[in-house]
Amino acid sequence: MSSKAESEQPIGVFDSGVGGLTVLKAIRERLPAEHLVYLGDTARLPYGTKSPASVLRYALQATAHLRSRGVKLLVVACNTASAVALDELQNALAPLPVIGVVEPGARAATEARPAARHLVLATEATVRLGAYGKAIQRLDPKATVRELACELMVAQAEEGWTQGDTAIAIVREYLRPMIAGANAYHPESLILGCTHFPILGGAIRSVVSPHVSITDSAGTTAAVVATELADRALERVANTAGTLRLLATDGANRFARVGGTFLGEQLAAGDIELVDL
Amino acid sequence: MSSKAESEQPIGVFDSGVGGLTVLKAIRERLPAEHLVYLGDTARLPYGTKSPASVLRYALQATAHLRSRGVKLLVVACNTASAVALDELQNALAPLPVIGVVEPGARAATEARPAARHLVLATEATVRLGAYGKAIQRLDPKATVRELACELMVAQAEEGWTQGDTAIAIVREYLRPMIAGANAYHPESLILGCTHFPILGGAIRSVVSPHVSITDSAGTTAAVVATELADRALERVANTAGTLRLLATDGANRFARVGGTFLGEQLAAGDIELVDL
Secondary structure (H helix, E strand, O other): OOOHHOOOOOEEEEEEOOHHHHHHHHHHHHOOOOOOEEEEOOOOOOOOHHHHHEEEEHHHHHHHHHHHHHOOOEEEEOOHHHHHHHHHHHHHHOOOOEEHHHHHHHHHHHHOOOOOEEEEEEEEHHHHOOHHHHHHHHOOOOEEEEEEEEEHHHHHHHHHOOOOHHHHHHHHHHHHHHHOOOOOOOEEEEEOOHHHHOHHHOOOHHHHHOOEEEEEOOOHHHHHHHHHHHHHOOOOOOOOOEEEEEOOOOOOOHHHHHHHHHHHOOHHHHHHHOOOO | OHEEEEEEHEEEEEEEOOHHHHHHHHHHHHHHOEEEEEEEOOOOOOOOOOOOOHHHHHHHHHHHHHHHHHOOOEOOOOOOHHHHHHHHHHHOOOOOOOOOHHHHHHHHHHHOOHHHEEEEEEHHHHHOOOHHHHHHHHHHHOOOOEEEEOOOHHHHHHHHHOOHHHHHHHHHHHHHHEEEEEEEOOOOEEEEEEOOOOHHHHHHHOOOOOEEEEEEEHHHHHHHHHHHHHHHOOOOOOOOOOOOEEEEOOOHHHHHHHHHHHHHHOOOHHEEEEOOO
16 A cells, blocks of 8 residues: 555656657546656657667656656656667666556557557657567567658657648658558558657548558556556545646747647746756 | 968868768868868757757867867858857867858858848757848848748758658748748748758759749858868868768767768768767
8 A cells, every 4th residue: 555645746757858748648638636747858859860878868867857756657658768768767767667658559559450450650769679569469469560760750740730731741751652552561550659640640540541540659558557556556536636747858938839739738938847857 | 380280180070960961061072182070969969949058068068079089170060059159169169260150151142142032941949049140131231031940851851851742842831931922021042051951952942933042051161161271271281082080979870871861972880980978
């Protein structure tokens, strides 16, 4: 049994930038009483094009900062950091529970579509490590997986180009070799393996057949968080809504402007606390 | 008069990533006997979305490393770092001559097109500081300047999407409000205020009228370097070609793959030396 004090502590959510706010949003919807503290390592984003050694180093520093804020559970909302460094982070932060987004995303996709042809859209670093492929093969040995690096779509999401001809053209440019032509892969399932991509869902949907399922990690990760808290009796039980604290390592103005799109609500620079790692 | 030893020292070229290789290429073509050492701060790119304080800190560290390699002159090939930190870098590194790319780019554009309507395409950080606008107004008070942040075009250049419908669609999306419609700005001169953009020159040209001049900083910066070396009697006089040394703070594989496009020649990961700042 955990103390009342511990259940009052916040859940920490870590990302390289603002994309993880899509995961935070899902956690907040699922667990509205929980206090949340989010850290975006905006001074060093993007992680997706960096080497594993750099990603690991940055993630260790950022998560140590969240631990120093007394979080009761930590979510690594960045796919790249989850793919590169989840084991190391779990070891470094033990006994703090640390949850990544790759495994929940893989589970959601294989449950939605058993024995299917999956296509993972992700950053270069996530694709290079093949983390989704490994997770899916373990969960569903009859599944097939390919992974596709869509680096430009990260910038596209940050720029807010979520709809219109150009937005669709960029998505189509990446997907065309996979969906057009007799010898194409023709995926039955798309996995949005980067937290930036859910806000491009409309553009992605318009490019693929309506029979293709599209899965992201946000909802399933929130469900895993809920289960983990329940198992450890760490849920905050209260009638009041939890608080939300937003931290960034650089650029409060940009965080507020771009992050608002991902969180689905207006943010002001004054809402963001700058921290130095 | 400088010693023979000093003229044998390399020219240092610093950028946040690989884009500055377009400037390095111009210097090498203009001054083939010079030894060159290039440092791309790939562990912390892009600078264009970071705060001025972070850009200054990173640039000070990177240029201090180049100085420790004994460079005789330093080129800040990154537009963002030039816009944010040139004065501070010149002070910190004095008496080492330090040349930025903003002033040469502004000079090239105003000489090519006096009293014109200029449009600067750049990163968010460069636009926020208005460095090109100030330089142009100083050089040509009759000129008009607007600046446009085109963040997605940085990722586009790195992805190598230099031609084709999608490449043109992205460029057109940014430029449309400036060139279409009776009340648009209708620039007579485009300034490529980010070292990534010269490789998108073809796509940019296809979107604007043939009467619009397109200027980048690379050639003029190389000319400024040549003049500065001559003034200080620091030119390397030799029949042998200069050597080229490439340093990066992260990701030799990616540097080689993406950098080759900017340098215009094939690179291998083994050509890149990783350094820790």
